[in-house]
Amino acid sequence: MRQERTVQASVFDLFAEHEIGRELKAMSQWLDEHSDLLGLVTRDLRRHGLKETGREGLAAEAVLRCALLKQHRQLSYQELAFHLEDSASFRAFARLPWGWSPKKSVLHKTISAIRAQTFEEINRVLLASARQEKLESGKVVRVDSTVTAAPIHEPSDSSLLWDAVRVMVRLLQQADALGSAIPWHDHCRAAKKRSRAIEYTRGRPKRVKHYRELLQITRTTLSYLEQAAEPPTLAAGPAVELWQTQVRHYKPLIERTIAQTERRVLAGEAVPAGEKLVSLFEPHVDIIVKGSRDVDYGHKLNLTTGRSGLILDLVIEAGNPADSERLLPMLERHIAFYGEPPRQAAADGGYASRENLSGAKACGIRDMAFHKKCGLKIEDMVKSRWVYRKLRNFRAGIEAGISCLKRAYGLGRCTWRGLDHFKAYVWSSVVAYNLALFARLRPT
Numbered sequence: 001m002r003q004e005r006t007v008q009a010s011v012f013d014l015f016a017e018h019e020i021g022r023e024l025k026a027m028s029q030w031l032d033e034h035s036d037l038l039g040l041v042t043r044d045l046r047r048h049g050l051k052e053t054g055r056e057g058l059a060a061e062a063v064l065r066c067a068l069l070k071q072h073r074q075l076s077y078q079e080l081a082f083h084l085e086d087s088a089s090f091r092a093f094a095r096l097p098w099g100w101s102p103k104k105s106v107l108h109k110t111i112s113a114i115r116a117q118t119f120e121e122i123n124r125v126l127l128a129s130a131r132q133e134k135l136e137s138g139k140v141v142r143v144d145s146t147v148t149a150a151p152i153h154e155p156s157d158s159s160l161l162w163d164a165v166r167v168m169v170r171l172l173q174q175a176d177a178l179g180s181a182i183p184w185h186d187h188c189r190a191a192k193k194r195s196r197a198i199e200y201t202r203g204r205p206k207r208v209k210h211y212r213e214l215l216q217i218t219r220t221t222l223s224y225l226e227q228a229a230e231p232p233t234l235a236a237g238p239a240v241e242l243w244q245t246q247v248r249h250y251k252p253l254i255e256r257t258i259a260q261t262e263r264r265v266l267a268g269e270a271v272p273a274g275e276k277l278v279s280l281f282e283p284h285v286d287i288i289v290k291g292s293r294d295v296d297y298g299h300k301l302n303l304t305t306g307r308s309g310l311i312l313d314l315v316i317e318a319g320n321p322a323d324s325e326r327l328l329p330m331l332e333r334h335i336a337f338y339g340e341p342p343r344q345a346a347a348d349g350g351y352a353s354r355e356n357l358s359g360a361k362a363c364g365i366r367d368m369a370f371h372k373k374c375g376l377k378i379e380d381m382v383k384s385r386w387v388y389r390k391l392r393n394f395r396a397g398i399e400a401g402i403s404c405l406k407r408a409y410g411l412g413r414c415t416w417r418g419l420d421h422f423k424a425y426v427w428s429s430v431v432a433y434n435l436a437l438f439a440r441l442r443p444t
Contacts, residue, residue, distance in 0.1 A: 014092060021089045026439035027072075028093050031065065034125055038064065040118045045110065058102060058110055065094045066102075067111040071432035074410050077104040077111075112421060119427035124337065126434050127312060131338075135441050136308040138338040143330050143347040144398045145323055146406075148426055149298040149413040150285045155278040157261040158198040158211070161218050163280050164254040165191035168221045171250070174243055175228040179235060184224035187217045211265045218258055225251070253280050274319055284419040288320050298414065299422065302326050304334055305398050309437055311405075311430045313337070316423055323350035328359045341365050344387075346395035349374060357381060371395055409433045 015021040015028075031037075042060040058066075069090060070080050083090045085101040096102070130136040153159070169188050172180075194214040201207050227233070229247045234240045256277050263269040273287040278297055288296040300320055304313040313333050317326070327347055335341050341364035349372025357376060360368040367382040369391035382388045406412035409429040416425040 014088060016089045018089075023436060023439055024069075024089055024093045026442065026444070027068070027435050028065075030126070030129065030435065030438065030442075031061075034129070035061075037122055037125060040121055041114055044114050044118055047113075058100075058106065059095070062095050063110045063114070066107055067114055067428055068432045068435060069093060070107075070111065071409055071428045072436055074408065077108045080104070080107055112416065112424070114424060114428070116420065116423035116427045119424060119431050123311070123427065123431050123434060126431070126438060127310065127337075130308065130310055130438055130441075133442065135438065136306045136310050136312070138306055138312060138334065139342055140307050140344045140394065141304050141312060141334060141342045141346075142306075142395045142398045143302065143304050143327060143345065143351060144395075144402065145290075145300055145302045145326070145348070145350070146402050146411075147288045147290065147296040147298050147300055148411055148422075149296055150279070150282050150422065151413065151415055151417065152279040152282050152285060152297055155297065156199075157257075157265060158195045158214060160257045160277070160280065161214050161261060162191050162195040164218055164250075164257055165221050167250055167280060168225045168254065171243070171247060172221075172224055172228060175234065178237075178240055178243060180228045180233050182224065182228045182233060184221075184228070187221055191217050191221075208265060211261065215258060215261060218254070222251075222254060222258075250280065253277060253283055282417065284422070286317075286319055299426075301411075301426065302330055303398070303402065304330055305401055307394075308441060309397070309401050310434050311401070314426070314430055316426060323348065324353045324356060327351040327356045328363075331360060331363055331365070335363060343367070344382075344391060345369070346391040347371070348395065352376060367391060369395070405429060405433055 015025040038060045041064045045060055045063065066080065066084070069075070070077070073080075073083070075083065081102060081104045084094055084096060085091075127136065127138075131138065165188060169186055172182075172184050172186075175182070191214060194210045194217065197210045198207050198214070201210060225247065229244065229251075234243070257280070260271055260276060264271050273289075276287060277283060278285050278287060284299075285297050286299055288298065288300050290296070300317040302315045302317060302323075303311055306312050313330065315326070315330065315333070331341070331345065343365070344367040345360060345365050346369045349370055352370035352372055352374035354376065357368055357370075357380065367387055369381050369388050370376065371392055373381075378385055378388045382391065402411075409432055411426065411429045414422050414425045416422060
């Protein structure tokens with residue numbers, strides 16, 4: 001049984017006079033003013049068909065506040081559980097009933113149930129409040145992109161094959177526990193030995209030899225798994241169905257890993273980045289290369305911010321689209337939300353093109369400035385050189401906002417697994433950042 005709000009607030013819910021306590025109090029006041037948002041969180045917590053009877057769980061209000069607190073203070077679930085028990089200000093913000101101290105497993109289960117769409121809707125309501133209180137009008141905007149890394153190690157063909165063998169051996173051990181009688185051999189030690197040899201061997205001919213051996217070990221282990229997954233091998237039951245689901249998930253990924261290794265290492269073929277698999281555990285991860293800088297493994301984000309510094313919009317891209325392809329869609333999303341085009345806009349040099357300039361002008365934007373001209377005349381972009389300098393300097397401010405999001409709100413690297421949770425993590429960081437900034441900007 002789960003309620004939307006804490007039935008009765010404690011009289012001992014007091015915020016500290018420290019600046020962090022005052023900030024949490026201001027954030028809490030905005031959440032109190034928009035209690036209708038709790039219905040969205042309640043819907044997410046109940047979407048798995050949970051019964052309305054039974055032991056009382058954390059209220060939806062407490063779950064949302066704990067999620068924002070976690071991202072705002074960049075805490076792990078274990079640290080969050082400790083601070084909720086130890087700090088009076090944190091308990092007052094989270095609206096926990098008197099005597100309640102949720103464990104880290106409860107916090108993880110409930111917070112991870114909130115979807116990215118819910119956080120996005122909360123952000124829209126927050127932006128509407130900022131517009132109503134004249135903190136952000138959306139008349140002047142800036143656009144830029146960044147990358148949020150996924151929770152994976154640096155990928156290589158040898159490490160992927162070693163991961164594949166480990167996963168298959170674990171599944172075979174589970175099959176034995178479920179009653180499988182298929183004979184098989186544990187090749188983990190041999191696979192690890194070849195993987196390490198590839199890492200520290202110089203010269204392509206020597207590495208190819210180790211790769212052939214590692215590929216053979218992987219294929220042999222895969223054949224064991226295929227035999228164990230055949231229908232007559234295991235008796236029917238819920239545990240067997242769960243095991244079969246894992247096999248159906250990992251088997252095509254392992255086959256894809258074997259195929260791409262053969263193409264790259266044995267055939268010497270250059271595999272396009274969009275076709276590469278970089279993780280068995282996070283198969284959604286994209287390979288992102290920005291200019292001549294380091295390669296990132298995660299997802300590309302396009303952001304729009306305003307004069308206030310609030311994040312007005314964010315899109316988690318699929319693949320690695322060029323910046324020049326994403327400017328007009330970002331401006332169209334902004335117009336759809338605010339109901340009118342911004343008066344002025346600024347963007348990084350990667351967004352600059354004649355087509356984007358013409359499209360922005362056609363949308364009703366008076367001044368469209370790109371950080372790098374890329375063959376465009378200043379007179380075509382804006383009405384004067386003074387305006388161009390102002391907008392170019394204004395655009396640079398988005399770098400500070402992105403840096404703050406990455407350093408203080410965890411946007412540099414996602415720690416949640418799965419694509420849906422990746423999106424929820426990114427949006428929860430944005431909402432926590434916007435809510436804290438809104439509380440600072442709001443007159444007291």
